[in-house]
Amino acid sequence: MxxxxxxxxxxxxxxxxxxxxxxxxxxxxxxxxxxxxxxxxxxxxxxxxxxxxxxxxxxxxxxxxxxxxxxxxxxxxxxxxxxxxxxxxxxxxxxxxFDNDPILLMGPGGQLLAENMQIARVTEDDLRCQLRKANVIDPSQVEAVIMEGTGTVHVLRGHGTSPTPDAWILQNVRDYSGALASPLSSRC
Structure with a gap:
């Protein structure tokens, strides 16, 4: 002892x-x-x-x-x-x-991307927590939520503009849902 x-x-x-x-x-x-x-x-x-x-x-x-x-x-x-x-x-x-490519968790207008979330092992509660951290009140204002290869989550707001699917900022972001394949600005 x-x-x-x-x-x-x-x-x-x-x-x-x-x-x-x-x-x-x-x-x-x-x-x-x-x-x-x-x-x-x-x-x-x-x-x-x-x-x-x-x-x-x-x-x-x-x-x-x-x-x-x-x-x-x-x-x-x-x-x-x-x-x-x-x-x-x-x-x-x-x-x-050596790197994990980032993955898109939420698309334009706050669209939940269930398949991507499942691959990233992220729940809706996890996503809500990240949106609150980013001071998001209205998910429809969100253009993208991306989980980086290190596990850090970033919330991108449109501020009146939407990034194009080939935007430099979205390069190498994995999207199994197809949300990035269609023009982001053509939503309802």
Whole structure:
């Protein structure tokens, strides 16, 4: 029972030094790799962020792995993130492998897209919650609700205009309902 609540001064000093070492390592690596290192723009970015958090926690409070192994693992994860982000930018196959394309959940005029919602595993309650977060009072004012590849939901309002089906903002958005195939402005 004593080992749950107590520790030796040497063990506590080890935690302090490991914390400082991992903190400095992650700070340097994050500055080196740029803002994107915590941006979570793709599923791969989310996985790397979670892995780095887990690695930080393990390296700080445990002697296994030792600090040098934790530093090496963090550098490897940041390096992989840089390589994958560059490959994603220049190669569509790589982008599709590492990224989840966004999916349209609600179409013009507040039209619920049940098939898309089912594929994204989103309920009407989930969607209502996101609309409330976006301060939507009248769903008919919504032109699109899109779930991004990272799980973030964005609500697009028309403000009197509707995006065309080939609008740049809707590029790569999955739509199994066909709502994007028809002109958005031709609704009743």
């Amino acid at each position: 004593n080992e749950w609540f107590g520790s030796t001064p040497i063990a506590l000093l080890g935690v302090v030094l490991s914390s400082m070492g991992m903190y400095l390592t992650i700070l340097v690596l994050a500055r080196w790799s740029g803002v994107r290192s915590f941006a979570q723009m793709s599923a791969f970015d989310v996985a790397v962020t979670i892995a780095i958090g887990s690695l930080l926690a393990t390296s700080v409070v445990s002697t296994d792995p030792p600090l040098l192994q934790g530093v090496t693992a963090a550098a490897t994860l940041y390096g992989l993130q840089l390589v994958v982000s560059r490959l994603r930018r220049h190669n569509e196959t790589t982008r599709r492998t």
